[in-house]
Amino acid sequence: MMKQMIHITVKATKSDPFSIKTDLLSVGVFKDHVSLLGKALDIKLKGAVEQVRKLGDFKGESKRTVLLYTEGKIGAKRLLLVGLGEKEKTEMDTLRKAAALGAKKAVDLKAGTFAVAIHQDLDKRKFNFETLSRAITEGIFLGGYRYDEFVNEKDNSRPAKLTATIVDADAAHVRLLDRGVRIGSIFGDARNFARTIMNRPANVVNPSALADEARKMVRGISGLTCTVWDDKQIRAKKMGGILAVGQGSISKPRFIVLKYSPAKATKSTLTIGLVGKAITFDSGGISIKPSEGMQEMKFDKSGGVAVLGAMQAIAHLKPKIRVFGIIPSAENMPGGGSYRPGDIIHTYSGKTVEIQNTDAEGRMILCDAIHYAVQQKCDFIVDIATLTGACVVALGEGMAGLMSNNDLQVEQIKAAAQVTGDRVWHLPCGEEFLELMKSKIAELKNIGGKWGGACTAGAFLGTFAGENKWAHIDMAGVGMVDGEKQGVFPGSIGYGVSLLAEYVCNHARK
Ligand code: BES
Ligand code: ZN
Ligand code: ZN
Numbered sequence: 001m002m003k004q005m006i007h008i009t010v011k012a013t014k015s016d017p018f019s020i021k022t023d024l025l026s027v028g029v030f031k032d033h034v035s036l037l038g039k040a041l042d043i044k045l046k047g048a049v050e051q052v053r054k055l056g057d058f059k060g061e062s063k064r065t066v067l068l069y070t071e072g073k074i075g076a077k078r079l080l081l082v083g084l085g086e087k088e089k090t091e092m093d094t095l096r097k098a099a100a101l102g103a104k105k106a107v108d109l110k111a112g113t114f115a116v117a118i119h120q121d122l123d124k125r126k127f128n129f130e131t132l133s134r135a136i137t138e139g140i141f142l143g144g145y146r147y148d149e150f151v152n153e154k155d156n157s158r159p160a161k162l163t164a165t166i167v168d169a170d171a172a173h174v175r176l177l178d179r180g181v182r183i184g185s186i187f188g189d190a191r192n193f194a195r196t197i198m199n200r201p202a203n204v205v206n207p208s209a210l211a212d213e214a215r216k217m218v219r220g221i222s223g224l225t226c227t228v229w230d231d232k233q234i235r236a237k238k239m240g241g242i243l244a245v246g247q248g249s250i251s252k253p254r255f256i257v258l259k260y261s262p263a264k265a266t267k268s269t270l271t272i273g274l275v276g277k278a279i280t281f282d283s284g285g286i287s288i289k290p291s292e293g294m295q296e297m298k299f300d301k302s303g304g305v306a307v308l309g310a311m312q313a314i315a316h317l318k319p320k321i322r323v324f325g326i327i328p329s330a331e332n333m334p335g336g337g338s339y340r341p342g343d344i345i346h347t348y349s350g351k352t353v354e355i356q357n358t359d360a361e362g363r364m365i366l367c368d369a370i371h372y373a374v375q376q377k378c379d380f381i382v383d384i385a386t387l388t389g390a391c392v393v394a395l396g397e398g399m400a401g402l403m404s405n406n407d408l409q410v411e412q413i414k415a416a417a418q419v420t421g422d423r424v425w426h427l428p429c430g431e432e433f434l435e436l437m438k439s440k441i442a443e444l445k446n447i448g449g450k451w452g453g454a455c456t457a458g459a460f461l462g463t464f465a466g467e468n469k470w471a472h473i474d475m476a477g478v479g480m481v482d483g484e485k486q487g488v489f490p491g492s493i494g495y496g497v498s499l500l501a502e503y504v505c506n507h508a509r510k
Helices: 036-044 048-054 092-108 129-144 171-199 207-218 231-236 240-246 294-317 362-375 389-395 407-420 431-435 453-465 497-508
Strands: 007-014 024-030 065-069 078-085 113-117 161-168 224-229 254-260 271-276 278-282 322-332 344-346 352-354 380-385 400-404 424-426 469-474
Touching (some): 048 065, 078 092, 161 171, 171 207, 207 254, 224 294, 231 240, 254 294, 271 362, 362 380, 380 407, 380 497, 407 497, 431 453
Parallel strands (some): 024 113, 113 161, 271 322, 271 380
C-alpha cells in the first residue's frame, strides 16, 4: 500500500491570536512597518519581536521568515513571522505565498496544528475577507503538500494531518472568512490531487492508469461523468494523431473525456471545452531527446492532469455551465512500432500532417482532441500543454505562454490568472506563423522553422479550432519548474488547475 498524502483541513475561528492553542502561529509582517498585532505580540512576548528588528535579522522582507519560541507567553508553542514585503505592493499572491511558507514550515517542524492570524492592516479596498481567506487557504494547501508516497515512514516522519485555523478576533469577519475557506479548500485540494498525479513517474502513471484515476475521481461527485476510449476505439474513431504518437509504446493510448453538466442544463447552456496534453512520458520517440534531464519528461502529462484537477474543482463549485474535460493520453517512445519522421498522418479532423520530428508529439494528440471539442459544439475551447521548449526560452519558468484567436478570451484568461496566481503572458500565433507550418506533401507539417517555436506550435493547434473561439496555454516552463524555487515542495506546483477552474466559473458569474 502506498503512503497516504498529508490530509489538510482549514477552518476559520473567532479567537484572538494570543489565546489560540496551536503548534505554530504565523503572522505576516510588512517591510519596515510595525502593525498593531505586531506591537501587541511584542508586549506579550516581552520584546522578542522588536528584538528581531533591532538586531536587523529580519525586516519583513518577502519570502523570509523568523521562528520564535514563545515559552508559554501566548497560546501558540511557536511564532513564525513571515515577511510580506512592502505594504503597497501586497497582492493576493503575496498572502497566498506567505501562507504557503508558513504551512511548509509547520510540516517541516512536524507540527500537526497551524494557525494564521489575519492581518488587520491590509488595504480594505484591495482585499475583502472572503478573497483573503481564499488565498490564505490555497496557500496552506500549497505549502503543506509533500510528495512522499514512495518514501518509507522512517526516512521522513511528518504529520499525517495538518489542521489549520485562520483566526480573527471579530466574529462578524468569520462568516466571510468561512466562505473563502470553502472555496480555497476546493481549489487547494484539486491542485494537490493534480500535483500527486503529475509527480508520479511514468512507470506508475501510463495512459491507462491515468484513465483509472479519472474514473476514480468522478465517482461520488454528482454531475460529473467520465468516458474512456482505448486504442481500439481510438482507431475506430480515426484519431490518427493520438494513434501515431502512442504506437511506439507497449502502454497503449487512451482518450479520456470528463463531462460536467449543471442541474437544469438546457440547449442554451454555455459549453466550455478544456483540453489537456497528457503524454505520460516524452522520450522524443525516434527523434530521441538527449538523456540529460530526460527524467523531467514524466511531467509532460501536466496539461492533461491540470484539466483533471480543474474538473474536480468545477464539479464541486457547480457553475451553471457545461464543461468537457478532454484528455488525450499517450506515451512517446522509440521502438519497432513507432511513428517516424516522414510519416504522413490522417488526423481526426481529416487534415493530413507530415511528421518531421517525432518529438513534436503534443500537437499531434491535441489536434485530435481539439477537433473533438469542436464536434461537441463548445462555445469556448481552451487547451493547456507542456508544448514547447521555445516557450521556456521566451518566458522562463515563471509564466506560461497564452495564445488565442479571440481577444476577449485572452482578457478573460488574464483576469482569472490575476486571481489564482498562475501567471500568463500573451504571445502571437497568427497567419505568419501558420505559413511556416505548411507542408509540400501534406496540408501541414508538425514543426516550423528554427524560430518562434511556441508561436508556430500555437498556430498549428489554432487551425484545428477553425472558426471557434479558442485559446492555448503553453505551460512547458511552469509545468516542470522545480517547486523548491517557489518555496514549496520540489516537483509539480499544480500549475493550471486553479486557472482553468477560475476561468470557467467566471463565465457563470456574468
Ligand atoms: N514536451 C516537449 C516540450 C518541453 C520541452 C516541455 C522542455 C518542457 C520542457 C515537447 O513535446 C517537445 O519536445 N517539443 C519540441 C518541439 C520541437 C521538436 C519542434 C521542443 O520544444 O524542442
Ligand atoms: Zn516532445
Ligand atoms: Zn512533449
